[in-house]
Amino acid sequence: MPDRKPTARKAPDLSNYFSGAKQSQQLSEAEEEILKLKAEIEELRSSGSNELEAQLKELREQLQSQTGILSIPIEQIEPNPEQPRQTFLPESVESMSRSLNSDGQLQPIILIQREKLLLFDGERRWRSAKALGWEALQAVIIPEPESLHRKALLTSLHREDLNPLDKAEAIVREIASNTELDASDIPRILSTVVRRLNMQKRMNAVAELVAEAPEKQHSVLASLGLSDYEQAVLSILLDLQLNPASVDANIFPMLSLADDLKAAIRSGLKGMHAIALQKLSAKNLGISEEQAHVIRAETTKKVAEENLSVIATRKVVNEVITSHQTSQTEITSTRKPVSLEVRRLQKLSFDSLKKTERSELLELQDTLRQKLTEIETILRDVE
Known part of the structure; x- marks a missing residue:
């Protein structure tokens, strides 16, 4: 070589x-x-x-x-x-x-x-x-x-029009074919070693090896106390003239995107836009996976049609999340009074009811019957 x-x-x-x-x-x-x-x-x-x-x-x-x-x-x-x-x-x-x-x-x-x-x-x-x-x-x-x-x-790696998902998959395939590592383990190994070298303030020294000869690369990597797999991953990335920290931060995250966002990248969505849209998850929105998928699809379409920048995309994503969190808060706040009233009724003991005036008991009975009828109507509509 x-x-x-x-x-x-x-x-x-x-x-x-x-x-x-x-x-x-x-x-x-x-x-x-x-x-x-x-x-x-x-x-x-x-x-x-x-x-x-x-x-x-x-x-x-x-x-x-x-x-x-x-x-x-x-x-x-x-x-x-x-x-x-x-x-x-x-x-x-x-x-x-x-x-x-x-x-x-x-x-x-x-x-x-x-x-x-x-x-x-x-x-x-x-x-x-x-x-x-x-x-x-x-x-x-x-x-x-x-x-x-x-x-x-x-021949393809450093071309600007190679999308980051294709790039990530090709890099993983190259590393896997030259090591005994499973493809799914490679991003984790890279992330672990980059994080540790950053804490040790030695990651910049690794990045500087991109333009060095293989002998210098191997010599420096051997001095960093890496595991065999970590050294193999970094060595292959450097041989491809790639900065390992950049691959970890900007390329390998594409591999963990939702399937719909991966499809969007293959249809022209930029990688950083996809990373921003990934925040529209079921967990962040407080809804089901199916509902989150619909919202992501609608927002992705808006980003594409309006040709939004990454900054504008992040703003839209944050607005969507805030909107759904507010809605969930409102739903929760409407549920609290009902829960409070249920607890109050449960606290009405038989002895306390015996001591209550007949007219008040009749009024409570009429009210409960009316609310029970309303509850049954709502339950039928839900079915």
Whole structure:
């Protein structure tokens, strides 16, 4: 695994990698050059280099001149089951369809050769082309990288349009596949170690390791008195150039969201909005789970339709909670007088009733009969 370099590293000149490749209809004849290229692409993507797109454009031009780009029937292409991105919004696919329809395919998709051709990069273009009824797409075929999920994760992880739920699930899958941990235990382990290191005021030192070489990362982690599992989790996150504290605070909370909010994220809701809406729980509202689900759905719809900011969303959520807490207080206050009167009646002993004037007893009897009739009417309506 190549050492991670600081982000200030100069981007490599990709144009030299294919200068000696033979012209061929299959890129597999240039495997060594391609593997070098993929390593550099991953490093550039993960470091956020501004030179990446220019380099890739130059590469595509060279590949095309060497007839490395092939026309592949869409029916022969299948999505990658290890693709970190699980969410493809309809409007995003439609936008790409309009682009393909008006301008054609500007960039080739990248495929991996197995028994079938798997998508490594370009699934949105593939989905859009299928929607348009295209029969083929221009593609580059590369040898399958080792640790396919990690490679796909690196190409997707730092893109702004990868939603936090897809990101959280992909990170957990990567950690689980490289450790003996159950996926459900990973967020808890991370939260525990981050909380402890924060108390020890050593979390900042861990965050600074993101840009360091693996040897430095392992050396520092080994000095922190971590359990094997804690060290493994932090090591993998740092290898992915992720700040563990940020993952704990902003990404892994997506995994504990209510199912309806997870669905909303996959439909375009932002992660921080979902975290705010999560407060509309049955416990906070003092109502049933079914009722809370309805209120969350209504509030989520309002947030989406009005395009509310996170701050505005929090305000709306607090207003909804306050409104329901007030209603519950009012309901409780109407119940208290009834309870008090019941207790008062229970305190009327037989001896005290014997000492009461007949006229007062008759008046009490009439009142009780009238209230009993009202209670029976209410109970029938409830049924």
